[in-house]
Amino acid sequence: MSGARILVVDDERQILRALQTSLRGAGYEVETAETAETALAAAAMRPPEAVILDLVLPDGTGTEVVRELRTWSSAPVIVLSAVGDEHEKVAALDAGADDYVTKPVGIDELIARLRAALRRVTPSGEPVLTIGELELDLEKRELRVDGKPVHLTPHQFDLLRVLARNEGKLLTHRTILQEVWGPGYGSESNLLHVHVSQLRRKIEPDPTRPRYLLTEPGAGYRLVDPAGR
Amino acid sequence: MSSSRTAGVLAGAALVAAVTGLIFLLRDHVPVLGLSVLYLLAVLPAAVLWGLADAVLVSVASMLTFNFFFLPPVHTLSLEDSSNWLALGVFLVTSIVVSELAARSRRRANESTLLAEIAASLLEQRDLSGDLDRIAAEAAPALQVERVSIVVGDDLPRSAGERHPLLTGGRRVGTIVLEQPRRGSAAARRRLLPALASLLGVAIDRERLAREALDAETLRRSDAAKTAILRAVSHDLRSPLMAILTSASALARTDLALDQDDQRELVATIRGEAERLDRVIGNLLDLSRLQAGAAQPEPEVWPVDELVTQALGRLGQPGGRVKVELPDEALAVRVDAQQIESVLVNLLENALKYSPEAEPVRVQLALTPDRVLVRIVDHGPGVASQDRERIFEPFQRAGGGARGAGLGLAIARGFAEANDATVWAESRPGQGATFVLALPAARV
Secondary structure, eight states: OTTOEEEEEOSOHHHHHHHHHHHHHTTOEEEEESSHHHHHHHHHHSOOSEEEEESEETTEEHHHHHHHHHTTOOOOEEEEEOTTOHHHHHHHHHTTOOEEEESSOOHHHHHHHHHHHHHOOOOOSOSEEEETTEEEETTTTEEEETTEEEOOOHHHHHHHHHHHHTTTOOEEHHHHHHHHTOTTOSSOHHHHHHHHHHHHHHHOSSTTSOSSEEEETTTEEEEOOGGGO | OHHHHHHHHHHHHHHHHHHHHHHHHHTTTSOHHHHGGGGHHHHHHHHHHHOHHHHHHHHHHHHHHHHHHHSSSTTSSOOSSTHHHHHHHHHHHHHHHHHHHHHHHHHHHHHHHHHHHHHHHHHSOSOHHHHHHHHHHHHHHHHTEEEEEEEESSSOOOOSSEEEEEEETTEEEEEEEEEEEOTTOHHHHHHHHHHHHHHHHHHHHHHHHHHHHHHHHHHHHHHHHHHHHHHHHHHHHHHHHHHHHHHHHHHHOSSSOOOHHHHHHHHHHHHHHHHHHHHHHHHHHHHHHHHTTOOOOOOEEEEHHHHHHHHHHHHOGGGGGEEEEOOSSOOEEEEOHHHHHHHHHHHHHHHHHHSOTTSOEEEEEEEOSSEEEEEEEOOSSOOOGGGTTGGGSTTOOTTOOSSOOOOHHHHHHHHHHHTTOEEEEEEOTTSOEEEEEEEEBOOO
């Protein structure tokens, strides 16, 4: 989806300029903002198709921008975080950011994430989701791996469904727990870790070297198509 | 001492006289020999208030008075009936025994009070060392020794006196030293010392624990400060790195449509940010040198515009936005050129950072009788009055937030002061900030 309009928000002018030049070279249309306020104003004026957002801004946090943006826009947001910002990073993801990269990051990684985020479309009404060799029939609540049926417990199935519907997107522990177990959940990460490890045994060719269900340390999980990476 | 002694004798005499008067009133109704027991009313207060020796004196005085006034022949100390001698003897023995019992219970009460007071004062959370001397002074009379000293620590103090360990959980935490005990006073010490020693042991140990807790807290706080500093510094290092990495990786890709201008700009960013990184590292070293007091200036006479020119050179390309308003004549200052250039670089970098990109930063030079003023005027958001001093502290930035270490202004002030110069911020709301550097003027 080259030509997409990207809003880049960072208070370091030099970073902003480097990103602007590079992303423009990659075929994107780039707008920039240095503060939370100007970012929200720019987004309202010309809604971007994706946002690259620094977590620490002079007049607020990236999390606040995400929260505000999410009230009217579903454009993917990639957060730029630094080591030491872990809590803020998870807060931004919980608030609705789609992904994060850790500073300093090369343009290759950033473009790859941006492409993945833009490719991700809102889940269709299709009853069968196919990711690599995984075939998930949402109506019959059945899973086939490599064509062979695999039995899942109800929680395992719901976990896989939530991840598969958000293929490629990083989901935080809190988001997954609330989607699968209900709104009363959010901090029971252990529960989630156990189910993820059980699920891996059923979907991964080698559960110790997962290719589908990836761990994002300190943040959450994402389900990817190994061939698409 | 003698006046209280006199008062004691008078009080004793008054007690004896009062009881004698009472017996006079009662002797027509009660056999007079039986009334002699009333003198215990005089003996007991003496025993409780002044101790055994005085009680014995009062007993003897009572016996003689009773004999003189009531036993025939009255008004003499001799006795008609020799069996009365026996009665007086029984009285004397009784009163002495009662006195001894009373005096002992008084001592015990005093000891209990002393222990209670010591316990109370030890339980109050205070500095123990002052308390220990006071407690030692209070305990000396009760222990019936000339001098008591309390020594903290597990070393055995050198002393000629009796040394008793203060133990807690089997560990020696201190020693109580008793010097020159009075004769026949061992019983008092046997009674009092174990309780006193365990009280002191607990108090000393508790103070040690409190101190250790404080040390741990201090350590934790300095750890938190270090974490904050590391975070701030890593932001300052990572921002230029991010710009370099982004630019370099963009240049390395063959699939990006970058024209010559784009490529030139990316290369310029890499160079500029590498220089900025170098300045950040230089600032960190400068700050540690300043804080260690190792920044000895080597002052020489310099034209101030030369220093400004050098500083602009060190700033590189971003310095292009700085407009210098040169005066007609050269202004000379006496400073360490390297250090004052550092001050100027940091002040200019700060002004450029906070100014909108389209606005220039101005440098104005002026002379006062003994100072050369360098004014650096920006068009940024300005500095709120409550932040005007704080921003010169390391790891502080106006408005708070976690945006980097903000070492530049701290270094500027550090080097300025080392060179007998001053630096301060002036600001009017909405009109940007002016940083003024006042350098010592030199005659050319």
